[in-house]
Amino acid sequence: MKKVAVIVAGGAGVRMNTSLPKQFLLLEGKPVLYYTINTFLKAYDDMNIILVLPEEYIGAGQEIIDAYFDYGRIQITAGGGTRFHSVQNGLKLVEEESVVFVHDGVRCLLSTDLIHRCYEAAVEFGSAIPVIDSRDSVRILKEDDNEAIDRNIVKLVQTPQTFHSKILLPAFTIDHKEKFTDEATVVEAFGLKVHLVEGEVNNIKITQPMDLLIAEKIMSPE
Template identity: 40%
Template sequence: MPNSVGVVIVAAGRGTRMGTAESKQYLLLQGKPIIVHTLEVFQRHPLISEIVLVTGEEDVERCQEWIITYKLGKVAAVVAGGSERQHSVYRGLGNLGTTWVMVHDGVRPFVQEKEITACYERAREIGASVLAVPVKDTIKQVNTEGKVLSTPDRRSLWAIQTPQTFRLSELLNAYKEAERDGFLGTDDSSLAERSGIPVAVVEGSYGNIKITTPEDLDFAEFTQRNRGEVQT
């Protein structure tokens, strides 16, 4: 299908900021692993035909069990990630057969259906898109000694979120170029930009948080309760 859309959901990290023995993506939110909440958003979305979940090698089996338990039929593969996020995404891309691909953080369970749709539509218009929000705080550029160098105009600054959307073939080429040159980017769009792919920003919501700290988890519990989406 010429406009088929797949998703690579990245959940291979083992962040330490949460302060728990369990990886953040597998902590329970309203009785269900965070990663399952995230997968369900894309499972429900009518645009999405295929999902690839990238996780730690030691977590593949339990994730496969959750796919069955929670009836996540769009998940085509659960694959083990690499040492860096970029390597993990690259492995995920190789397991997709769609024309378009979205790359999404496994610990962003509150992305909305309309945001996913908007990202896809903007990518079709421009070439690629990233979900983002305007920066609310004043930002200072500081040197290694802690001295302020400049104060950028925050009207030009956006905090980048996910999903990020690309033509699969173009993103794969960008990844191949990065691997060839030994380039490690901060996100997928940085590889696309480097490869000459035009990338547009789609305004998202401040509620599309990345759950990385205990405070984030508290906020996520509050958000989930207020949404009235508790599922058992």
Template identity: 40%
Template sequence: MAHITSKYAIIVAGGKGLRMGADIPKQFLPVGGKPVLMHTISRFHAYDKDLKVILVLPKTQQAYWQELCEQYHFDEDYQLADGGASRFQSCKNGISMIPTDAVGLVAIHDGVRPFVSCDTISRCFDTAETAKAVIPVLPITDTLRFIGDSLSGRNVQRSDYKTVQTPQVFDIQLIKKAYEQEESTDFTDDASVVERLGQVVTMVEGNRENIKITTPFDLKVAEVLLEL
């Protein structure tokens, strides 16, 4: 096994906050006294203080983010990459910040998932050292119904399905090659991009608190999670 020399985390924060109904993007909304995105970055540095973080933000939001950093005295180390027209393009821009000849692993994470546990991050990185492509998942607890073309649909076995989270962790050279492909509507996450190359994706356990903050209800849940 090649020695892992580099570890990166790409945090993608391109949301416009439309479902939140707020005037500012959801990644900038305060939770527990500071913006969501700051919690997310801090979580990765809590896992590894030397982890190289790349933050992907739309150009139109970068000046406001810098203002927030000054306001909250947020001085954690990261590189800034420009967001693209789609999540695929944003991820590609973030990946391009990693040196061409880098050997190691990179995590790609949603900026609005501030409660990923250090254990989950560690499981993903540790497993990816040999598996090369790893995603954290959780079992489905709700009953699922497949609709398709039917009006009433039919129940399906929830044990056949998993909820997928981030960070998704990949071998750097693998993910660089994967993002050389043309963008496709079949790409629903980073794992689906590497699967197009024929790469097997390995699942590890995620953590239940690792919610994606997209609605006002999620913000209320986030405040409770911070108090636990």
């Protein structure tokens, strides 16, 4: 089945203390976004990419594509005011029945194995949401108090969140709500359940300066 990765890279560099959006920061001499795109292209020869960027950084994204990739497999579109609207813009370019991966552009250390697991589960179950166990104790806040909960029933959600296009595209026709923090919550609001798959501890999201140092260590452990 056709495979499309919608890579959402609309974030700013606020928590990185830089004016340059984190997806364009250098990691081992190349932009963070390079590694994300490269892994998806390596995962399947028939993978196509829809890259969603802030409108003012489309030119910078095009420069990365021109420098490193076959532009025939990559399209760029502008993001929206929220993640929901950015994904919605990307999905407008999905024209054929497909398995669609929606991935954070700054989760640049995912593996091709994870992409394969998500694809296979989405073909079988219609969706695949990668999750990992919580290593920390967890507490839930209440109005005037807080309460510990069993961390064994807590999962930390990652991307690529992967769906059959017959599920994802209709789900994104509903109205945006503040509770939509990822694609799984949108699909659930549409009335469908999602299927969880094992994620990867190294599939971190680059949001703060420390994350770049961690990513460099993971890439060059020696």
